[in-house]
Amino acid sequence: MFAEMMKTPTARAAMGLGPPANPDPLNVAPAMQAAAQQLAMDPAKLIQANLQLWQQHMLLWQQMSASLAGTAMGQGATQPVAEPDKGDRRFKHPDWNENPLFDYMKQSYLITSRWLVETMSTVAGLDPQTAKKVDFYTRQFADAFSPSNFVWTNPEVLRATFETQGQNLRDGLSNYQRDLERGNGKLRITMSDPDAFELGTNLATTPGKVVFQNDLIQLIQYEPLTEQVHRTPILMVPAWINKYYILDLTAKKSLVRWAVSQGYTVFVVSWVNPDETRAHKEFENYLTEGIIAALDAVEAATGEHEVHGLGYCIGGTLIGVALGYLAGIGDQRLKTATMFTAQVDFSEPGDLAVFIDEKQLDSLDQMMGEKGYLESEAMFTTFNMLRANDLIWSFFVGNYLLGKEPQPFDLLHWNADATRMPRKMHLFYLRQMYLWNNLVKPNAVTLAGVPIDLTKVTVPVYLQATREDHIAPFRSVFKARHNFAGPVRFVLAGSGHIAGVINPPDANKYQYWLNAEEPWEIDPWLRGALEHPGSWWPDWQAWLAPQSGPMVPARKPGDAKLPVLEDAPGSFVKNRSS
Secondary structure (H helix, E strand, O other): OOOHHOHHHHHHHHHOOOOOOOOOOOHHHHHHHHHHHHHOOOOHHHHHHHHHHHHHHHHHHHHHHHHHHHOOOOOOOOOOOOOOOEEEEOOOOOOHHHEEEEEEHHHHHHHHHHHHHHHOOOOOOOOHHHHHHHHHHHHHHHHOOOOHHHHOOOOHHHHHHHHHHHHHHHHHHHHHHHHHHOOOOOOOOOOOOOOOOOOOOOOOOOEEEEEEEOEEEEEEOOOOOOEEEOOOOOOEEOOOEEEEHHHEOOOHHHHHHHHHOOOOOOOEEEEOOOOHHHHOOOOOHHHHHHHHHHHHHHHHHOOOOOOEEEHHHHHHHHHHHHHHHHHOOOOOOEEEEEEOOOOOOOOOOOHHHHHHOHHHHHHHHHHHHHOOOOOHHHHHHHHHHHHHHHHHHHHHHHHHOOOOOOOOOOHHHHHHEEEEHHHHHHHHHHHHHHHHHHHHHOOOOOEEEEEOOOOHOOOEEEEEOOOOOOOOHHHHHHHHHOOOOOOEEEEEEEEOOOOOOOHHHHHOOOOEEEEOOOOOOOOHHHHHOEEEOOOOOOHHHHHHHHHHOOEEOOOOOOOOOOOOEEEEOOOHHHOOOO
């Protein structure tokens, strides 16, 4: 069903996808066909499933009849048969509860969509990858056909249409045309006011200088905010899918500024946005021209051989790779490693695994073949599909049905500022990590002539995960405890992949969990974990400071062997994909 929907231009446009050369690049149809065949071979399951659906709808009919009768007699409403999940914002408008017609429509949809997902996700006889696909795309299908996504079945849209005499739909059409133009014929939904933020003005404003540059990175050294600093500097390595300034968002949300204020000399890698001239770059280049070159530059800038490494998302995975590489050559430059929402064991990577099998990677390879790199909107769309209701359909309704203009939102502005990825590098990463999980197999991956063996890594590791992460699930992140030989401190933070990391102490938001006994498996760890309110950043600082050496006079960019090239945030970060 979802495969057929994905072939229609309208549905693909809503997902931000253009007409594919391969009519089924996600390889959805075979999975759905396999599930249909298995269902056909089990008529008893089909009969039982349909009976359960009929019973639920009969209960709904009885509940609505009783509710209407009670209202007529002056009595209160009855208990609903189906209610939205906590956090489901599709049905927040009062009419979904107060208007009997829309209440019935909402509950009928919830009953049917949950029945559909439950039925398809429990089909027997499917291999694990096919079962994951069936479950994921059934949920996508169910989300797409929510009554909240259509003009005549969304009470908020209907009210706006009547009150404005259809101006909301005219404005929505204008917004739709604007987003088609932004995407050069593909629908690229605007999620944040594109004119509200400017790098160096209200984003990435921590004072610093670019002190090193090569073909892949600019290295930014930040101005000190204290007279003395810890001897050991910090090298921060963000993911290369988006821009580095997630670590230096607004002044109040900047991990960089906070770390500098705690008395650290901070360096950040700003990855290039690759084009045809860098299409030949491989994963090995991201290690050698990225982390290793940055470590050389940090030593030249500070005179310090030992450095604290910090990596976020794929940047954290690359920090893990660098640990294995450095251990393989007997290099002790990374004194500690901090890994935010980063995986090294990809045996349970969550919903992203749905997009990764040999056939899909072959399609991806063909897609990247002409230009030699993956366009930024491909990964942008993939990540949005993981939270389709929040990151696709809510904006579809707001922008195009209600005709609203997007509001300024720094996180969503950054999220849309995605980068391209070289073909060879990206395929290596997907195959070696996600498909084959070779990073945790000693010597299965060789980079720059060095076999990677994480069991040789003995440096202390601070491993941070978030409870609601849809990109790097915390259970998957936790598995790194089994791979490194040194001490690992695992911290679980509230919220998700971005907000759970970028959570400054002054915000007084969310919480984090620690387990002093550090059990070897995640379930015992969770049972014994203690909850702490607020940000986990002070816990990280308390862990890092004792390993950072004595205090020394603050270092300024350009004081040592590396000259200042330009002001932060630098030029690499300003190269947008669209």
